[in-house]
Amino acid sequence: MRVLPLYVVIGGWLSMPALAADAESWMGRLAMAEQKQSYEGTFVYERNGSFSSHAVWQQVEAGRVQERLLQLDGAPAEVVLVDGQMQCATDELAAQVREAQAWHGQRLDPKALSEWYEFRQIGDSRVAGRPAVALAVVPRDQHRYGFELHLDRDTALPLKSLMLNEKGQLLERFQFTHFSTDIDKQQLTASSGCKTVSISKREANLSSGWRSDWLPAGFKLLDANQRPSPASSETVSWLSYGDGLAKFSVFMEPLRGALVEDARSQMGPTVAVSKRISTADGDVMVTVVGEIPLGTAERVALSMRTGAEQAQR
Amino acid sequence: MSREALHESLSAVMDNEADELELRRMLAGDNPELRATWSRYQLARAAMHKELIEPRLDIAAAVSAALADEAAPVKTQRNGWKSLGRLAVAASVTVAVLAGVRLYNQNEVAGPQLAQQAPQPSIAVPQTSQGPTVLAGYSEQAEAPAQAAADSAPVERWHEERLPSYVRQHAQQAAFSNGSESALPYARAASMEER
Structure with a gap:
């Protein structure tokens, strides 16, 4: 059922000029540009139930990347990052981030990604008044979503990103409406609402009392942690997995006899699936949250096991 | 009322130009054909606005049920009581509509192509047995009246108390905890904070 519509989507892309080699070189340029290019712009983000507009300023000077992001409508969510490390943020936006990995983990790696996604150049486009090249990022299996990326012809930065499910339905839209490589440096300074955050840095923690019997190909454990339940x-165990592009989190909370049913919901690209599983220590509610298909999330949730050793793939 | 007049009223309701008495006239009667037309209009509007809507949800049926319990305003009533009655009708309609909004937002993602589906038979009452959950992005729809109308059982509350926090933790960790590219995951995280 799921595979058939996928072929329809891929078929649609195949019928356009498919220049895989060019697409890979564009992905390579994109990976470089994100750490090297200064720019500013405004973009919109849209998903089921939410539409918002934002401004971004990024300055790269002597290898130091300074970035400020500010929501332009509603509450002014704001964050300033230096070399990817959060310097300040508005209250709610960073409330859940207490520590960060000391290493630059998830850089875009087109070579590694090409094992799980196929890149195709599908044509020319124009975004934010700038010529762009449109790429299809097609998943090689049903366990991850596809993207349509529109990269700026000049800088190779993504001007537009559409996430699509296996039926070709749009799950989220990220799209610049204004983009410039001339940056107003004064705008890099945080506003007073951006509160300094000190986030402890640590190495990624890959040990927890949990392991997964099954993971979609390419997904690896990125981090693990324990937190008090909200x-x-x-205590809730948290595990984070990623394939280099998509990510999902797994939360495990002991039920202690509480009568709770399974649940599932989807907000745009993000799915949340809760499944009750039995352990020697009583029933546990496993909740998988992430930008992966519902069926994949359900299978992951049902595959969580207690055990000292984390299965590495 | 003639068929044409009813459909004209329906258009007025869709354009938010009808007063509550016109809305009552539209929805109070047991008129499945009219309700089907209402559903089609809703779908057409949703498709035009690229809104996501659950076609199987018949808000009109819930509103009709609310109206059935209300006494129709009588012309001989004194003005004060009349307006009070109108207020009560308006309030119950609001509750029914809010409950409907809350329900259809909980449904799985559905593209505009939903508009191509034929409207299904009505679901008159919000179903609380599916284990629905209210996520952070939708907290504004889960205001007090909707909460009361949906009457969430403790079973669902377990998820409602946790999922918003889990979703935010996932989004913020993905955006800020490992120095990766940040604009898109930042926007995802910010979209979970909307109130």
Whole structure:
């Protein structure tokens, strides 16, 4: 059922000029540009139930990347990052981030990604008044979503990114409406609402009391942690997985006999699936949250096992 | 009322130009054909605005049920009581509509192509047995009246108390914790904060 519509989507892309080699070189340029190019612009973000507009300023000087992001409508969510490390943020936006990995983990790596995604050049386009090249990022299996990327012909930065499910339905839109490589340096300074955050840095933690019996190909454990439950005195185990592009989190909270049913919901690209599983220590609610298809999330949730060793793939 | 007049009223309701008495006239009667037309209009509007809507959800049926319990305003009533009655009708309609909004936002993602589907038979009452959950992005729809109308059982509340926090933790960790490219994951995280 799921595979058939996927072929329809891929078929549509195949019928356009497919220049895989060019697409890979564009992906390579994109990976470089994100750490080397100064720019500013405004963009919109849209998903099911949400539409917002934002401004971004990024300055790269002597290898130091300074970036400020500011939501332009509603509450002014703001964050300033230096070399990817958060310097300040508005209250809610960073409330859940208490520590960061000391290493630059998930850089875009087109070579590694090409094992799980196929890159195709599908044509020319124009975004934010600038000529762009449109690429299809097609998943090689049903366990991840595809993208349509529109890269600026001049800088190779993404001016537009559409996430699509296996039926070709749009899950989210990220699109610049204004983009410039001339940057107003004064705008790099945070506003007073941006509160300094000190986030402890640590190495990625790959040990937890949990492991997954099954993972979609290409997904690796990125980090693990334990936190107090948002609603009880229990401790919640958190595991984070990624394939280099898509990510999902797994939360495990002991139920201690509570009568809770399974649940599932989807907000644009983000799915949340809760499944009750039995362990020697009583029932546990496993919740998988991430930008992966529902069926994949369900299978991951049902595959979580207690055990000292984390299965590495 | 003639068929044409009813459909004209329906258009007025769709354009938010009808007063509550016109809305009552539209929805109070047991008129499945009219309700089907209402559903089609809703779908057409949703498709035009590229809104996502659940076609199987019949808000009109819930509104009709609310109206059935209300006594129709009588012309001989004194003005004060009349307007009070109108207020009560308006309030119950609001609750029914809010509950509907809350329900269809909980449904799985559905593209504009939903508009191509034929409207299904109505679901008159919000179903709380599916284990629905309210996520952070939708907290504004889960205001007090909707909460009361949907009457969330403790079973669902377990998820409602946790999922918003889990979703935010996932989004913020993905955006800020490992020095990766940040504009798109930042926007995703910010979209979970909308109030």
